[in-house]
Amino acid sequence: MDQANSSMAEFQESQTVTLEWTVRNLKQLFESSKGEQKSKVVKSAVFGGGRWQVLFYPNSGHEGGGFISLYLSCEPTSDEKEKAMNGKWQREGLYKFTFELRSLNKSTSFNTKEAYNHAFSWKTANWGWAQFARRDAVYYAPNTVRLQDAFVIVCQITSSPSPPVSSINVQSVPRSLMASVGSLLDDPIYSDVEFVIPPRRRGGKTRKIYASKRLLSGRAEYFQTMFSSGFAEGASLGADLVEDDSDYMNAHDDSDEEDAELEDMTWEISSDAGVVVKVEDVEAAPLIPVPPPAANAPAPAVLGPAKTAVVVRDMAYATYKAFLYYLYTDTIVFAPLKSQFMFSSPSASFAQTLQLPTSSDGAPLHSPGIGVTGRSDSRRGWLKNWEAAFPDRPVPCSAKAIYRLADKLDLAELKARAAKAIYRLADKLDLPELKARAFTHITKTMSIQSVPFELFSGFSAAFAEVRKVQMDYALQHWSEIRTSESMKQVLSELRSGRYPGYEEVMHQLLGFLEYRAPTSEGGGSESGQEGLGGVGR
Template sequence: MLLHKGVDEWTSTGVKSTFTVLIPDDSSPTITGSTGICGWGWSFSCSVGPASTATSPILLGANLTPIPWRRVAVFFHPDLIRDANYGRITLRTETKNLRPLDDGPPSGFLTQIDLPQRHGSSKNPLGVYMRLSDATGPATIAIVVQFAAGLGMSLPRSLDPRVEAALAQTIRGEEVTDIKFYAYTRVRAGYVTRPRPMFAKLALLRGHSDSLDTYLMGVSGEAGFAESKMIDLDVDMPPGDRFLGYDYMSDSDLDSDDEGDGSSPAVETAEASTTFAAQRPLPDSVSSSRSTSPILTFRALAPRRMGRMVVVKGHAFKTWNALLYYLYTNRIIFRTSDFHQESTSQIPVCSAKSMYKLADKFGLGELKALALESLRSQLSAENIVREAFSSFTSLYPEILDIEVEVLIRHLPNLTEEVDNMLKSICDGARPQCFNVLQKIVCHPELLHPSRAASEVGFA
């Protein structure tokens, strides 16, 4: 068999199957192989063969002789779930010792398939990879099949090693939470206001990315952050308002001061002001017992939970809260134009833009891909001009490329909107828009309009 399967890892929304790929010697012709049933009733197949010299990168060995490549393609087969009404499922591939062909994404390919699927298996691979013939170590492919959280499926779940370690710590009497984050919820007159607390277990946040682990080393005191000193998590002063003069002020997960965020102001005040309750004078019964019951007095004054307190800078409460929930459960919901705030789901809802920024900062590839797909799905003729020329888009080339393609497709029907946007750019109101203008002007469909018109149906 070409694909040797390891143990499936189950989550609340899908399953991850990991395979070792057996690469035949260079003289072998193309061969194919399939797996048995995986997960909930699907399978995969693999094709391995000589790489085309026309598409393969040319690499030279130590003696300047060409190093041959092998071409590896992976396919998904719905099999037993082909007729199931599961809607859109997402498949993501992660690889080791394999390189994507034709400059594919290094972190893995993202594919979406709609079920039920009446026709035969797709001929389009989940990913096409190249492997050096002299590479050392096994080549592995991990494929995550994820179902929409809204399906409410009850899937068997593998116990994450982080969860197992955290549970073991509770058996030894260690705290369930050992870190407290404060993040801001509102913006008013150039200030972010009304911080709210969130609690977490550091052990459950580690291991998702090197960048996030480095950050956590800082907040846990391992890197010497001054603000991460040990405190009583139930007795601390919430941070004050902050003025932040950068793009954080346009964060779509911050509410303006006259808007609600789905929680009662009284609850917010209570959550952020545990200090005042903890510092109230002891009842007379406790005070009078000090001379006769020192143990009772000690227990009344002793801190309940010790840990670190960190003020989150540059990210709103909703975004950080959703990140913590995702790191715990691998589940996330992005706010869309048709989302109803009164949703009863316990999963925190956040802006895809805000989460994309956070995922990019911490190198969380899967989360970043999910946010990107949500952003892509929300693009339309009504909002594409505004989105393509936004300051957010100018920061991320991947998003810029996607939005330019959508903009070009709708361009014939957006004359007035584009004219108004170009006028504001010429007036100096949008200095960040050079890159998007450059891509539009140099786009093949505009450089060769007759050919492009026939391709997209405008002719």
């Protein structure tokens, strides 16, 4: 695995999109914007798959109105808005972009400017130059421009390099079609299997989710095996489909689900004919006894075809429904991690979380943020806001649980989308694709304040690949993390047992740090500072 990763590191690819915008009627634009006042904006078409737009100001309003302005505007996609926490959307990655102003025949270049490593988000949606070029130099002086009454703005955007991704045969599907397919989930008329989720608490209500065997079997080999003809006749699937979760530490304490997931997921499966098959380890806890129905009280008829009952234990209803919705539509939304709400420091700005660059070559033009959820100070509040905005969709789930399930069912993509609950679920059911999506969500939400909570958690202790990314982040930002309020909170709560990975992880962390004696110059601090060590880790 390490050799493969090393080989991938030798190859980096990036994607570039170029817009050539011919701006006409320059005489009207420049003559009507004379003076010191900033002109109205002229916008290009949205390009790059609806992700970008160029903003052109014939008069910047700076230095007596002698300059034009050019900005690159990030247009958030519907997916980015959907994933936004408290309306704070962000685009993944860093971008290099270039603006060039040319004559209509492109033989003359009036000015070129380039910016590197810029992040785009709700806070800094637009980057560019307030004084890109002098008005005289691009319009009044060049005779060709005034005669043709036009020039060309060329914008080129390049994403930050990343390891090459193997080609995937993907066919776009209309959103309306996916929504229609998604609406078939939990509709008994079009379902021949019912997943039964017993109550997690005494006095709770048993919940059911209706689904189609054929659809699930086509999406996951796990379900194909489960619903095979041999199984329909009562054959056992074998105990190897349920793994021992002792290495997951305390998943309940570390869960991001509102009704937290437990370690072991067991199944009780029965057909309408009354055949019951248990798929669980021999030493697993006994099933909850279900009293037989009264002879004179027949159960109400369920619409649709006869249904095979599958009892799913130790998995939250929200997590499992989100997982099934993913299999139906290839769509899943993760709720923010609890660690993102555990500590809020006035000094911890969102710019720190995004690692926004500060560069004189491309200053941000602030614009209002766009998002689909209202502001909230808790995970539960965020979920309520999301549910109100999307009443027809499953409630966002925990990425950790989905990660475990996807791993178990071999759905890699799902594993990257689910954060913690989905990560656990992906891991549980060996779903590599799903697991990859959950992994991305977990690692992309790292910040100075959240990493201490996550790095020492039982979840990170169970998954080395997640812990490695968090460890690298902690080493890069150790000078800030070691004095952060969240780190102090972790240290104060060690006796509670909430951080089972602390001892092992801290031992590894200290192994990569080195003591640096204070120099004779500087601020006069008498204590040494810890610096990063262990190059070549």
